[in-house]
Amino acid sequence: xxxxxxxxxxxxxxxxxxxxxxxxxxxxxxxxxxxxxxxxxxxxxxxxxxxxxxxxxxxxxxxxxxxxxxxxxxxxxxxxxxxxxxxxxxxxxxxxxxxxxxxxxxxxxxxxxxxxxxxxxxxxxxxxxxxxxxxxxxxxxxxxxxxxxxxxxxxxxxxxxxxxxxxxxxxxxxxxxxxxxxxxxxxxxxxxxxxxxxxxxxxxxxxxxxxxxxxxxxxxxxxxxxxxxxxxxxxxxxxxxxxxxxxxxxxxxxxxxxxxxxxxxxxxxxxxxxxxxxxxxxxxxxxxxxxxxxxxxxxxxxxxxxxxxxxxxxxxxxxxxxxxxxxxxxxxxxxxxxxxxxxxxxxxxxxxxxxxxxxxxxxxxxxxxxxxxxxxxxxxxxxxxxxxxxxxxxxxxxxxxxxxxxxxxxxxxxxxxxxxxxxxxxxxxxxxxxxxxxxxxxxxxxxxxxxxxxxxxxxxxxxxxxxxxxxxxxxxxxxxxxxxxxxxxxxxxxxxxxxxxxxxxxxxxxxxxxxxxxxxxxxxxxxxxxxxxxxxxxxxxxxxxxxxxxxxxxxxxxxxxxxxxxxxxxxxxxxxxxxxxxxxxxxxxxxxxxxxxxxxxxxxxxxxxxxxxxxxxxxxxxxxxxxxxxxxxxxxxxxxxxxxxxxxxxxxxxxxxxxxxxxx
Ligand code: CP3
Numbered sequence: 188x189x190x191x192x193x194x195x196x197x198x199x200x201x202x203x204x205x206x207x208x209x210x211x212x213x214x215x216x217x218x219x220x221x222x223x224x225x226x227x228x229x230x231x232x233x234x235x236x237x238x239x240x241x242x243x244x245x246x247x248x249x250x251x252x253x254x255x256x257x258x259x260x261x262x263x264x265x266x267x268x269x270x271x272x273x274x275x276x277x278x279x280x281x282x283x284x285x286x287x288x289x290x291x292x293x294x295x296x297x298x299x300x301x302x303x304x305x306x307x308x309x310x311x312x313x314x315x316x317x318x319x320x321x322x323x324x325x326x327x328x329x330x331x332x333x334x335x336x337x338x339x340x341x342x343x344x345x346x347x348x349x350x351x352x353x354x355x356x357x358x359x360x361x362x363x364x365x366x367x368x369x370x371x372x373x374x375x376x377x378x379x380x381x382x383x384x385x386x387x388x389x390x391x392x393x394x395x396x397x398x399x400x401x402x403x404x405x406x407x408x409x410x411x412x413x414x415x416x417x418x419x420x421x422x423x424x425x426x427x428x429x430x431x432x433x434x435x436x437x438x439x440x441x442x443x444x445x446x447x448x449x450x451x452x453x454x455x456x457x458x459x460x461x462x463x464x465x466x467x468x469x470x471x472x473x474x475x476x477x478x479x480x481x482x483x484x485x486x487x488x489x490x491x492x493x494x495x496x497x498x499x500x501x502x503x504x505x506x507x508x509x510x511x512x513x514x515x516x517x518x519x520x521x522x523x524x525x526x527x528x529x530x531x532x533x534x535x536x537x538x539x540x541x542x543x544x545x546x547x548x549x550x551x552x553x554x555x556x557x558x559x560x561x562x563x564x565x566x567x568x569x570x571x572x573x574x575x576x577x578x579x580x581x582x583x584x585x586x587x588x589x590x591x592x593x594x595x596x597x598x599x600x601x602x603x604x605x606x607x608x609x610x611x612x613x614x615x616x617x618x619x620x621x622x623x624x625x626x627x628x629x630x631x632x633x634x635x636x637x638x639x640x641x642x643x644x645x646x647x648x649x650x651x652x653x654x655x656x657x658x659x660x661x662x663x664x665x666x667x668x669x670x671x672x673x674x675x676x677x678x679x680x681x682x683x684x685x686x687x688x689x690x691x692x693x694x695x696x697x698x699x700x701x702x703x704x705x706x707x708x709x710x711x712x713x714x715x716x717x718x719x720x721x722x723x724x725x726x727x728x729x730x731x732x733x734x735x736x737x738x739x740x741x742x743x744x745x746x747x748x749x750x751x752x753x754x755x756x757x758x759x760x761x762x763x764x765x766x767x768x769x770x771x772x773x774x775x776x777x778x779x780x781x782x783x784x785x786x787x788x789x790x791x792x793x794x795x796x797x798x799x800x801x802x803x804x805x806x807x808x809x810x811x812x813x814x815x816x817x818x819x820x821x822x823x824x825x826x827x828x829x830x831x832x833x834x835x836x837x838x839x840x841x842x843x844x845x846x847x848x849x850x851x
Contacts, residue, residue, distance in 0.1 A: 209234030210473050213403040216393050218242035218412045226465060233473040238402060240393035242415045243381045251285040257351060257376045258286035261298045270303045270350040276310030278355030281380045283318055296320045303343055307335055332362035346370030353378060364730040368684030381411040383419060394420050398428035404476045405433055406468050408441040410448035417452050424757050427785035437479040439472045503742035511707055516576045516645045520708060520744035520765050522787050522820035528849035529576035530842055534828030536569035536581045540835055552597045556582050557628050563635035570644055573842050577645045578636055582629050584651030584712050585659060587693050590625040591618045608663035612682045623696040630704035637705035648706030650697050652713035653690040653731040669718045676727050687731040695738035702743050709739060710746040717751025724755050729762045736763030746789055750827050760786055770826030776814035787820035794825045797837045804837060805844045812849050
């Protein structure tokens with residue numbers, strides 16, 4: 188386009204004709220690559236401090252190895268794929284552009300016409316039509332992985348089928364797990380048009396500036412830039428902090444497509460320029476940034492407090508705001524400042540307590556769980572005795588196995604036993620679908636506790652995470668090596684995913700029942716997940732735990748707990764939860780820094796420290812408080828459950844010490 192002298196780029200105009208206010212020293216982040224020097228000059232000419240960090244590099248088509256390999260296999264002697272899922276329009280086009288560097292489009296289209304093709308939504312459909320073919324299956328709205336899976340499964344028996352999934356940028360672990368659960372063999376075809384720059388140091392520095400509040404304005408000029416910025420932030424483990432940082436800044440976008448991408452990541456767009464040009468965007472930013480920021484900073488505290496690290500959670504329950512919302516326990520879950528560090532102890536109602544033993548002498552453990560008045564009594568007694576900041580309903584993570592009819596019972600000294608463990612697909616088929624109404628006694632107990640202490644003390648509902656439940660179901664009881672569990676996972680991955688899906692569904696329903704009955708927050712116990720390496724966690728566990736956590740309404744805090752999880756913390760955070768449980772095998776300060784303070788943390792005194800004298804207990808508690816450094820979002824707890832031989836007065840001394848030493 189030719190530009191007349193009067194329609195010049197605004198940055199070329201003389202200062203005398205340009206009356207827009209300047210940046211006045213604000214720090215402005217831009218993500219240009221080719222135009223890096225120009226944008227820095229534009230920002231500085233208008234009085235800003237430029238932080239320019241290239242976020243993209245174009246990938247030559249012939250470097251798309253996965254795409255080229257897919258093309259070769261598609262046209263091979265016998266097509267290797269029976270189903271191809273096209274997830275995005277841009278990716279579908281990029282995949283073809285890459286394949287067409289080697290093959291003729293007509294041959295590719297003919298090969299696809301002979302098999303089942305799935306379009307996730309209107310954009311891939313349009314791309315496919317432009318390329319000359321129609322999808323066999325068009326996935327209905329809202330076009331999430333769930334609809335992809337159900338639309339496909341309704342038309343194709345997936346068992347044994349070879350399925351390719353085109354991806355553009357974002358992997359979808361849930362879709363892969365869902366396909367594998369139905370017996371498909373999945374090949375992922377990642378397609379890249381743009382990738383991160385080879386030297387990421389400037390981008391990392393810019394992200395850190397954003398996360399730490401050392402930047403005021405951000406300008407984005409393409410949707411790929413947005414994707415790369417957020418993806419690098421996530422990969423660096425600072426995704427939530429960067430998003431919160433951007434939410435505090437003045438944010439400009441070059442145009443509607445880029446703005447849509449920002450919004451897709453939950454980010455607000457403050458302005459777009461009248462014309463989609465870099466110079467206009469910088470000018471608009473200089474004109475508006477100061478007033479946007481002063482309005483934003485007035486409400487910044489509230490925004491920060493509400494930002495959830497789990498944007499994918501179910502909508503808030505719309506329940507009336509509980510009077511306990513401002514209790515230190517609840518505030519700590521939201522990483523808000525509290526007058527002291529709240530504390531409770533896992534297994535606080537248990538055998539170490541004489542009051543518990545007295546009830547237990549007359550009743551079997553499962554009977555205690557089944558009788559709401561007994562369960563409520565031991566729950567409340569523990570709170571009153573210890574003066575802790577939360578109650579946890581007396582129950583057990585294994586209760587949902589009762590309606591599964593696998594023969595759960597507790598043997599004296601041996602812990603839980605499952606008479607008919609799950610070892611094969613046929614075992615899994617035998618398990619009836621669980622209606623959590625069968626566990627209504629837990630809801631009744633919660634209501635009784637609520638009536639007794641609900642006005643003063645938050646009540647924690649809880650459940651086992653799918654992996655830890657599966658380990659009991661498969662091993663038939665407690666285990667040291669998880670040999671049967673892992674063998675199951677490695678040799679029968681489809682059945683494994685099906686089992687995990689079922690456990691995830693029951694667990695989500697069970698938690699929702701507890702919340703409806705009055706639980707103020709919930710804890711998910713993945714006690715034994717630390718037995719896995721990160722790859723196995725990501726593939727076999729993460730999608731299922733994530734689906735449980737996503738089902739919990741966003742206004743009900745979730746504590747995500749495990750032990751021996753030093754190697755898994757980032758992945759567990761990815762699975763979700765407002766609070767991550769830490770055991771004593773990690774240093775709390777290190778672990779929290781590694782998580783970039785993007786979640787609250789709970790822990791992490793060694794339960795055996797309670798066997799030492801009171802002065803040693805105080806020293807160790809102080810060391811943990813020092814590691815937390817008074818930062819909002821620490822809930823004190825043991826790193827695992829309190830042991831039956833623990834002296835009660837030592838547990839009481841710990842609670843008192845934490846309250847006293849953390850008072851602010
Ligand atoms: O924290 C609390 O006070 C609430 C009650 C609670 C119990 N179990 C009561 C219980 C909670 C939160 C649990 C969770 C639980 N149960 C977990 C996850 C927590 C962890 O320790 O990692 C697990 C793995 C279980 C399964 C379970 N229940 C086992 C392995 C055992 C036997 C071992 C043991 O500690 O006795 C149980 C029994 C059990 N659950 C008891 C209690 C008070 C002891 C029962 C008795 O009195 O004999």
